[in-house]
Amino acid sequence: MKVDKSDLAWLACAIDSEGTVAITSNYAGFTVSNTSEEYLQKVRSILTELGVQFIEHSQDYSNYYPNSKIVTNIQVLRTSSKLILAKAILPFLVIPEKKKNTQLIIERCEGRLKVREQRTKVYNEVLACMNPTATMKELTTKLGNCKYYTDIYTILLTLQKRKFVEKVKKEDKWNHFVWEWKKLKDNITVEEIFERRKNDLEN
Numbered sequence: 001m002k003v004d005k006s007d008l009a010w011l012a013c014a015i016d017s018e019g020t021v022a023i024t025s026n027y028a029g030f031t032v033s034n035t036s037e038e039y040l041q042k043v044r045s046i047l048t049e050l051g052v053q054f055i056e057h058s059q060d061y062s063n064y065y066p067n068s069k070i071v072t073n074i075q076v077l078r079t080s081s082k083l084i085l086a087k088a089i090l091p092f093l094v095i096p097e098k099k100k101n102t103q104l105i106i107e108r109c110e111g112r113l114k115v116r117e118q119r120t121k122v123y124n125e126v127l128a129c130m131n132p133t134a135t136m137k138e139l140t141t142k143l144g145n146c147k148y149y150t151d152i153y154t155i156l157l158t159l160q161k162r163k164f165v166e167k168v169k170k171e172d173k174w175n176h177f178v179w180e181w182k183k184l185k186d187n188i189t190v191e192e193i194f195e196r197r198k199n200d201l202e203n
Contacts, residue, residue: 003049003088011046012092014039021101028105030076030085035069043074050088052081079116083109135189 015021018039019032032043047054054076061068076085086106093099 003046007046007049008088009092011043012089012094014043015089016093016095016098021098021105023101023104023108028108029082030105031073033071033073035071037072040072040074047074047076047085050084052076052085053078054081079109079112083113133189 014032015030018034019030021030022028032040034040034043044054054074056072056074059071059073061071076082082105086102086109090099090102090106093102
């Protein structure tokens with residue numbers, strides 16, 4: 001949805017003045033904080049028009065500061081939403097550090113979405129070749145050199161999603177069981193793997 005440039009400039013100003021653009025090694029996101037419901041509603045409205053998903057949480061400091069108002073924080077944390085927001089406000093940001101962090105968020109989000117796209121593609125390829133008589137060699141050959149699904153553990157999680165195996169519980173000694181599977185020959189079938197799992201859990 002196309003949003004008026006004046007609204008994007010207003011939102012960028014809100015983030016410059018009343019918000020944060022945070023990026024660390026394991027976190028990245030936008031936050032706008034305010035006590036005015038009218039102000040917050042305008043932020044919500046623009047984000048919604050952009051198609052950006054956000055969450056909210058409030059902080060009440062009245063126990064410590066009797067005259068204080070409730071502060072509401074609007075956060076954008078989803079990768080796709082962060083990318084939309086970052087690209088929309090980047091041209092209008094003024095504070096150099098926030099502009100720099102927004103550019104870094106764009107780069108990180110684009111990288112993660114690319115990885116997600118590749119992962120989804122490979123996952124679909126795995127599902128396409130799933131059947132009880134498929135061998136581990138056939139599965140790994142189908143997967144090629146893709147780094148996301150080359151180990152048995154991840155392949156079996158995919159099998160679980162395809163309902164070939166029930167949900168695995170922690171008490172099933174899952175890590176030890178997977179380690180044993182790593183020793184199996186390439187010609188073992190999916191069906192035989194499940195039988196071994198059943199026997200392992202019963203013993």
